[in-house]
Amino acid sequence: SQTIHQWPATLVQPVGSPLSLECTVEGTSNPNLYWYRQAAGRGLQLLFYSVGIGQISSEVPQNLSASRPQDRQFILSSKKLLLSDSGFYLCAWSVGVYNEQFFGPGTRLTVL
């Protein structure tokens, strides 16, 4: 069966510091991978998605970047965090034509 991991689970970082969040998927090959951000009490905002190694599509111009160095690894990064980068970051994967997405447990990021 497929599983998706995200780490860390929680993170508190100062403004201006770098960021690296990691997502890995097990039990499937060549998945589509997604990064979302969710503000408190709000909906899901798609940040990036990837249909293959090295292929990244950006949905919202911002202070973040994404990379996919391996088939089942997706990384979200920032060189300098802003207060507005605080939120709940979710990774998801999908395979097949129907695009049902399955989410990881999330990372709670607080920028102070």
Place this chain on the structure above:
Amino acid sequence: GQQLNQSPQSMFIQEGEDVSMNCTSSSIFNTWLWYKQDPGEGPVLLIALYKAGELTSNGRLTAQFGITRKDSFLNISASIPSDVGIYFCAGVIQGAQKLVFGQGTRLTINP
């Protein structure tokens, strides 16, 4: 871009009551998905719908793919405390690699 209008935004009900929520759009979708999110966790897929008119159940949950392919509803029968959470609808447009999400319905249950 495409938008999904999900309603109601919030619901306050008594335990045992039935719940109904829906999503509508001006766009046609090929797939409708319903998710539930518990506090501090990622959304979990509840039901997936693939054909116009399709009616699918998962325990006390029932969802339907609208005939026009522009809407979907989710019903929960005989609500229990563990049904508390935020429910999201999501749609897939043919050929798209991403989902369009509704704004969510926050369900609160009074015991």
